[in-house]
Amino acid sequence: MFKLIIWIVIGLLALSFFGISLQKLVEGPTTQANFHFLFDLLLEGWDYIVAWVSGLGTSFRAFI
Numbered sequence: 254m255f256k257l258i259i260w261i262v263i264g265l266l267a268l269s270f271f272g273i274s275l276q277k278l279v280e281g282p283t284t285q286a287n288f289h290f291l292f293d294l295l296l297e298g299w300d301y302i303v304a305w306v307s308g309l310g311t312s313f314r315a316f317i
Contacts, residue, residue, distance in 0.1 A: 268275065278284055
């Protein structure tokens with residue numbers, strides 16, 4: 254846990270050294286669009302997994 258905190262601090266210092274603002278990066282339209290795309294992709298994958306497990310349960314009940 255301590256190593257993770259140290260790496261985060263080092264990463265923030267490196268971003269500051271290169272003049273990169275995390276606030277501007279997160280609030281940027283491209284970043285927002287990328288996060289939206291990733292979230293939609295994860296939701297679609299989750300729906301697929303839930304449908305597959307539900308179908309597996311239905312076929313298992315029909316087998317018994």
